[in-house]
Amino acid sequence: MLEVDREQVLAHRIAAQGLHRVESDPAALAVFDLGLQSTQRETAEVALAARVSGEPTEESLVDDPRFVLAWTHRGAPHFHRRDALPAVTASLVPLDESDAMARMLFQKRMVEAAGISATDGLFTAARAIRRVVDKPMTKGAVSTAVTKIIPPGLSYWCRGCQATHILEQVMRLAAIHGGVRLEAGVSPATLAPIEGRGPMRTEPDPAAATSVVVNYLRLHGPATPAEAAGFVGTKTGVAKRMWPAELTEVSVDGRKAFLPPQDVPSLENPPAPGFVRLLPPWDPFLQSRDRDLLVPDRARQKEVWKIIGNPGALLVHGEVAGTWRTKAGGGKRLDFLMSPFWTLSAAIRAEAGAEAERVASVRGFPDLRVSWK
Template sequence: MEETSAEQVRNFRLHAHHLDACYGKDDVIAAISACGMQNSPPGAWEAALFNRVPACGAADRDRLLLEERTLMQAWSFRGAPVVFPAADSAAFLSALAAEGDEPWIYTRGIGLALDFLGVGFDELLALLEQVMPQLDGQTVAGKVALDQTLAAWIEPLLPERKRSLWNEPSMYGSPDKQTVGGAAVSFLLRPCSFKGLVVFGAREGASPTFTSYRSWLGRPLVPDPDAARKLVRKFLHCYGPSTPDRLAAWLGCSGAQARRLWKAAADEMEPVTFLGRKTQVLSADRERLLAPQPLERELLLLAAHDPYLDQRDRAVLQPDKTLQRRIWRTVANPGAIVYCGQVVGTWTGTKKGVGLEVKADWWDDAVDERQVRALAEQHAAFRGLGLAGFERV
């Protein structure tokens, strides 16, 4: 069995993520399609795209997402908002739907509401699916408003004895803003997203808006028997060599669901040894994996939540576990300074008026401070700001 090194894997993944060079506008869709771009916190996908296709500006992004709607945003893997090409809806939505006894992604916490209401998960999801078509032709501004709007549509369908419970204050926090019904709906929005029933619309100021898939694209989500295969293919191309348990971690799904999805593309894989484990790589990627290519860009300043930083085998990016804790925190991850595919430092940017103050910390002497500062200036310009200050801490 072929043995692969961390250096080979980093080089391969940089290429798969379109981070080995500065790509042009013709490559925008391919860069986003690779594995989607998480948009939490808001703006994360724009920063990720900037690091791959610097020439794609705000007007280009708005045209693709809001006018042409070649791109779209919906709750996807791990229940997070993700921007992806509409043509890839099967991989980023349909493939995530649970089957049989598999739990749905991002719904674990709903048990408190279900027990309080005395209803089953499938029963409540069926009621929500029954009212979701009312979103066709409508736009709802704000997540809380969406939860409560859908909860109000469900209420008449509930037995009368349960309606008062439905309207009790939420037990999940913000009881002044959310009811038990609204909280239950909030958990069920991910399954509805995977079924193509709800997507993000254009932002209204600081608020996201929501509508139906049919309203946004003018057509329903079409079933695709190859959805699972397409999803696993994307995962392995960007994060391979890998294993089903790492697919489960990336998707936020159960091990059972990950193994089922994995089998859908098993005929496209072959084994290699990596980090002491038997892993799988796409057969189509094997040659590129084993033959690293020179990098046109060796130093990168990636924003927090960039898809490249979403690797589940974090030792590939930084083998020192003490340093890993500085890169991936429980809350408020910093950005990452990446050199030849390895995370060698962190950075943060704070807006001050019309400027951006950047603080950076790195632990590799091969990194030139002038280059880090230049990248910080480019990031500030991408955000429409000047670099108000730069400090190595």
């Protein structure tokens, strides 16, 4: 069995995820094999700035017709290559009722109480969304219209909105099956029909589901079925049914994990990550489910992954060495607050300052100020 240590694994993932900046075209980045999450403002553009070579520009994924934004993995918004969206949609059809219920995540109990199976609820909502969304519509308008035509158990009284509306997770999971995407760069959240959307598919595609796990292992491996399940948003037992047939078993500091065989040479001898990067909240590098490996200190984990309002991560020579946040100052200036976990040299701080310039540029700020906590 191949034995590797934590540093090798991190270096391998950093290379696999394009953080060495060897690609100039965003579409060539391997992170789009899974999709690039865009949960908070401009996180996707900042993630690209950390990966794409050349001078950063304000041109974003919003302006690139090769990409489309949709609620996909775990119901979170992701940018995908437009031509890959049919395959992504197929991969998101639950394998069975157990899988469908697991994907309901934080609203699982509400779905269980609805008097309808999770599978039926998912596709009932998808059909309603397809019927309602025949043009761009705000999320609120879609929710109001869909709630009127779905079974009562799939909606609830929301104190925040002071209205009855469809369960949030059901809506997010169903939208892609209803042939609906998100309008990128538009606020409030707006849904629109996917161009050329075909008939809704309800039959599971095991091969498509397995492709998600393969891509997870390629970008976040070596990994375990439990970790892949965490990314998919399902049970470990379901992830085992999605598990690829040909994998290499690896020991990571004594822990058993798996990797596609073609990635073994890169894991054995990964390029040294001798650089600094500013990773946005929910950056692909931070999406690995083995957080103890990414950030061994449990107290530091709580600083990187918060319940609400994650900061960005300061990546220094392969290690998460701190966090960072921004605040617009004076309209044209972006203020950065860097919070390192340990003392960093003047040279490292200078590199972080250069990365902050890239972030400010892609966010359209001509000026910036960097402060260190």
